[in-house]
Amino acid sequence: MxxxxxxxxxxxxxxxxxxxxxxxxxxxxxxxxxxxxxxxxxxxxxxxxxxxxxxxxxxxxxxxxxxxxRTPPDVHRFPRTDRFSGAGVGPLHTSEYDVATERASGGLARRLVLQEGAAVFRTRTVGTAEGEPVAVHTAWEPTALTRGTLRSPVDAPEAGVLERLAGVGVGVDRVVEEVGVRPLRAPEAASLRLPPGRPMLVVERTHYSQGRPVETSDLVGSVDQCRLVYRLGLTRPRWRRP
The missing domain is CATH 1.10.10.10 (Winged helix-like DNA-binding domain superfamily/Winged helix DNA-binding domain)
Incomplete structure (x- = not known):
């Protein structure tokens, strides 16, 4: 050795x-x-x-x-298996909510299986604790799903993604998450008041309907302040008499 x-x-x-x-x-x-x-x-x-x-x-x-x-930072736990499939910043307080229309390109277009330049709603939410930003959640969905209805992120900002999409006949039947660490990007850095490039915890969540991705999002938070809580149901093995 x-x-x-x-x-x-x-x-x-x-x-x-x-x-x-x-x-x-x-x-x-x-x-x-x-x-x-x-x-x-x-x-x-x-x-x-x-x-x-x-x-x-x-x-x-x-x-x-x-x-x-160093004083240990406050740790915030994000439940990932709630029945609403809420991918936002709860349990933090929402201090900022912004909706805009963007054009999908590159990795985002691939995540949503869209053509380059397709229009998407981009929703950004900042979560705070005691007035300090801790995490930022950015979600994208094709505008074609809800534009012109009362169920778009613009018209129904308080509704969850499952509720909004169900209102236009799109039933979410599968959710896939990938968890990793990547450098903080400029738009997220501005919301979190941190320098770009800092390693951050990232949860990529995508909602599917009949095999088609209908919404995808990034939850970005500090690696030393954010924890993800997964509650997994287990099937008990059947007991057999020896």
Missing amino acids: EPQPRYVWMAELLRRPILSGELAPGDRLPSRSRLARAYDVSEQVSRHALRLLVNEGLVEARPGAGYFV
Whole structure:
């Protein structure tokens, strides 16, 4: 087995009192030079060790002040199996709701199986907690489904997608989700007040009717604040007498 790098060893020694609660949120860690002397390593090793803990979200670096144990962020849990198939920002508060008409292209056109340039309704919703944006939900659906009715996202903003589409005779019978991490894009970054490019948790959800995609959406949130909750029903195995 290859020897463990010194900075990984040192990070583990610093990690233990943080995870155990011996060091509380807000506590200041010793400086890089003091850590180097205490653990008999170079400052480069102590710098890498602290950087590792920063990347793990356990420590924050404050310019000019040093390194501090990070206060754990509030975690928000998003139920993914509710009967309404609600893909919005609940349980967060809705602080922004915007509907516009766009032209589908590239990946969006493929997700909805539309021709390039087909018109779609784009709905963007921002979810907040204590006034701070946490997640943004962007949904797209072909305008041909509900335009000219009272069931479009423009005319029925409070209705869920299942209810709206059912009102025009489109019954959703399947939902598919893909969960992953990707860089934050510019429109989402503006809504979340974060710099573009930051890794974010993304849930791609698509609603189908008789094999045809009728709506697709992205739920984008911070990887350290958002959790997805899935409740899965299981079929009990039949007991047989031996």
